[in-house]
Amino acid sequence: MAGAHRHLLVHGQSPIHTMAPEAKIAATFLFVVGVAVTPREAVWAFVVDGVVVAVLMAVAGYRFGQAVARFAAVLPFVAFAFLIPFVASGEQVDVLWFSVSREGLWATWNILAKALLGTGASLVLAGTTPIPEVVRGLGRLRVPALVVSIVAFMFRYLDLIVEEMARMRTAMVARAHDPRWLWQAKPLASAAGAMFVRSYERGERVHAAMLSRGFTGTMPQLEHRPASAAEWAAAMMVPMVSLAAAAAGFALT
Amino acid sequence: MFAMHAPDGFLEPPVAAVTAVLSAVILMFALRQSRRELKDKQLPLAGITAAFIFAAQMFNFPVASGTTGHLLGGALAAILLGPATGSLVVAIVVIVQALLFADGGLSALGYNVMNMAIVPAFGGYALFLVFRRIMPTNSGGIVGATGLAAAFSVVLSAMAFSIEWLFGASAPVPFDNVFTAMVGVHLLIGIGEGVISALAMAAVLASRPDLVYGIRDLDQEAFAERTRVSTRAFVIGGVLTAALVAIVVSQFAADDPDGLEKVSIEEGFASEATDHALDSSIFADYATSGVDNETLSLAIAGLCGTVITLAVGYGVFRAVRGTRREQPEDEPAVA
Numbered sequence: 001m002a003g004a005h006r007h008l009l010v011h012g013q014s015p016i017h018t019m020a021p022e023a024k025i026a027a028t029f030l031f032v033v034g035v036a037v038t039p040r041e042a043v044w045a046f047v048v049d050g051v052v053v054a055v056l057m058a059v060a061g062y063r064f065g066q067a068v069a070r071f072a073a074v075l076p077f078v079a080f081a082f083l084i085p086f087v088a089s090g091e092q093v094d095v096l097w098f099s100v101s102r103e104g105l106w107a108t109w110n111i112l113a114k115a116l117l118g119t120g121a122s123l124v125l126a127g128t129t130p131i132p133e134v135v136r137g138l139g140r141l142r143v144p145a146l147v148v149s150i151v152a153f154m155f156r157y158l159d160l161i162v163e164e165m166a167r168m169r170t171a172m173v174a175r176a177h178d179p180r181w182l183w184q185a186k187p188l189a190s191a192a193g194a195m196f197v198r199s200y201e202r203g204e205r206v207h208a209a210m211l212s213r214g215f216t217g218t219m220p221q222l223e224h225r226p227a228s229a230a231e232w233a234a235a236m237m238v239p240m241v242s243l244a245a246a247a248a249g250f251a252l253t
Numbered sequence: 254m255f256a257m258h259a260p261d262g263f264l265e266p267p268v269a270a271v272t273a274v275l276s277a278v279i280l281m282f283a284l285r286q287s288r289r290e291l292k293d294k295q296l297p298l299a300g301i302t303a304a305f306i307f308a309a310q311m312f313n314f315p316v317a318s319g320t321t322g323h324l325l326g327g328a329l330a331a332i333l334l335g336p337a338t339g340s341l342v343v344a345i346v347v348i349v350q351a352l353l354f355a356d357g358g359l360s361a362l363g364y365n366v367m368n369m370a371i372v373p374a375f376g377g378y379a380l381f382l383v384f385r386r387i388m389p390t391n392s393g394g395i396v397g398a399t400g401l402a403a404a405f406s407v408v409l410s411a412m413a414f415s416i417e418w419l420f421g422a423s424a425p426v427p428f429d430n431v432f433t434a435m436v437g438v439h440l441l442i443g444i445g446e447g448v449i450s451a452l453a454m455a456a457v458l459a460s461r462p463d464l465v466y467g468i469r470d471l472d473q474e475a476f477a478e479r480t481r482v483s484t485r486a487f488v489i490g491g492v493l494t495a496a497l498v499a500i501v502v503s504q505f506a507a508d509d510p511d512g513l514e515k516v517s518i519e520e521g522f523a524s525e526a527t528d529h530a531l532d533s534s535i536f537a538d539y540a541t542s543g544v545d546n547e548t549l550s551l552a553i554a555g556l557c558g559t560v561i562t563l564a565v566g567y568g569v570f571r572a573v574r575g576t577r578r579e580q581p582e583d584e585p586a587v588a
Contacts, residue, residue: 008353008354008355025352028359029359029360032261032358032359032360033266033359033360035261035262035360036261036262036266036269036358036360036361037266070355073258073354073355073356074260077259077260077263084424084426087426087430088424088425088426089425089426089427090425101425103424103425104424104425104426107423107424107425107426108424110262110423110424111260111262111263111423111424113262114260114261114262114263114358115260115261115262115263115358117261118260118261118262118358118359118360118361119260119261119355119358121359122351122352122355122358122359123355125352126352126353126354126355129353131353134352134353138352144281144284146284146288146295146296147284147345149296149300150295150296150299150300150303150341150342150345151300151303151345151349152300153296153297153299153300153301153303153304154300154301154303154304154307154345154346154349155304156300156304157300157301157304158304158307158308160304161301161304161305161307161308162307162308162311165308165309165312169312179314179315180315180317181315181316181317182314182315182316182317182444182445182448183448184315185314185315185448185449185452186452188312188314188315188449189314189448189449189450189451189452189453189456190452190453190455190456191456192309192312192324192449192453192456193452193453193454193455193456193457194456194457194460195305195308195309196302196305196309196333196453196457196464197456197457197460197461197464199301199302199304199305200298200301200302200305200461200464201461202301203294203297203298203300203301203302204294204297204298206297206301207293207294207296207297207298210297211293215293216293217292217293217296219296
């Protein structure tokens with residue numbers, strides 16, 4: 001599937017799309033933390049969080065089928081979660097014709113709820129924020145400038161490298177290369193090695209080009225509109241819900 | 254597989270918090286160390302090699318009968334770029350995947366970065382240095398050491414996840430069940446990782462051995478001219494290494510479940526033996542046999558470890574031999 005990587009962006013101009021990226025990133029992180037610390041017994045808290053995520057995804061412009069398809073990334077873990085009741089210990093209860101662990105069922109619920117809510121929140125962020133905006137948001141959130149610059153560089157060259165690898169693969173397929181077993185992977189692995197050399201050499205050329213244009217070791221900082229107080233307030237409503245639900249969950253269970 | 258891109262809620266919040274702090278501290282150290290090594294080249298080189306790792310993870314490799322898997326790349330990145338830069342770029346890939354592609358939970362980033370970037374990069378690099386010492390000092394030896402280090406770096410990740418599970422299990426599944434299943438599955442995943450990493454390393458050594466961080470201290474001339482690997486030396490070295498690793502791994506398997514089991518009893522979540530339905534791994538059943546025939550189960554586990562190690566070695570051996578033959582590599586192999 002070496003091809004264009006999965007851009008998750010949902011095109012649109014919703015209020016979430018236009019919000020400053022740093023507020024969105026911080027809000028998403030805090031919301032997910034709130035979900036993660038919610039006690040598993042507080043089922044209604046997860047329902048509240050779920051409503052928030054569903055509303056946000058709708059506002060962001062996700063269509064139902066599209067949203068379902070994008071949840072597919074967590075499927076292996078969902079499968080794992082469903083195995084837990086059968087291997088977990090503790091008091092056994094009968095569900096249908098199986099005897100399963102009561103604690104294990106709670107664990108399945110816990111992982112499913114938190115994984116799906118976390119994925120949903122991440123999808124809202126990823127779906128409404130173009131890559132350069134995320135990079136800028138990270139910078140404004142005081143992520144070390146060097147890391148932010150590396151991330152920016154990575155994205156600048158990602159499509160180039162992905163497409164170069166795709167061309168190599170096309171060339172191999174055109175020469176009837178159709179590997180089906182691991183021990184036939186040598187040409188592909190050699191291509192990956194060659195790709196590393198090409199990437200590294202490209203990095204050196206880019207560095208030389210940067211030096212010739214006056215690079216001093218740090219990237220110039222571009223000015224952008226910072227998030228307004230109103231935006232921060234609006235964004236923080238979202239994690240307030242999950243954190244309040246978690247706190248209420250602790251108080252009531 | 255299970256240790257990779259774990260979603261939110263997979264481990265309990267305290268473990269997520271502790272691993273997040275640990276990962277952040279180690280990454281800051283890696284960032285500074287990488288800066289010292291690469292100077293002002295760090296920005297473009299780390300950025301573009303991060304793009305390479307990201308792209309390489311999207312590249313599908315054949316595994317068996319048309320099914321495919323992909324490279325994880327932690328150990329390979331560390332051997333090519335050094336553990337500091339290697340762990341940094343893989344961590345950046347993991348973080349970006351969570352932020353922009355919803356792969357792995359945001360609250361799970363601490364343990365995902367730990368298990369997918371820090372442990373395989375630093376652990377894999379340490380293993381590489383050990384294997385490099387055992388292997389002959391030529392391109393075949395380096396390729397073999399890369400393959401073994403990459404294979405076992407995946408197992409290290411599985412162990413790291415199991416240990417995190419011990420402290421922050423979100424379900425009452427006993428540690429040794431999780432450990433056995435995780436390590437078993439990841440031994441198999443490790444074969445693919447080892448073979449692909451070794452072959453990729455062979456391609457890099459053939460053209461630019463001077464780029465490989467892991468052999469900076471060695472004589473580059475020896476690698477540039479593609480020394481022919483003495484088949485016998487390679488096989489003997491491989492078998493010895495496999496035996497050594499099997500001993501080490503089985504000792505780990507022998508001692509630690511006991512010691513860690515004790516902890517889990519104290520922590521109060523140890524429990525009666527349960528069915529090993531946790532995974533399709535054949536190893537899950539061997540370790541189930543329980544305490545009364547531990548010797549047997551260990552012997553079998555050790556044997557399997559050796560066989561798998563040899564399989565990795567065999568794949569590497571075929572690859573190295575393949576570079577010398579003029580024929581294409583497409584005739585069916587007798588495995």
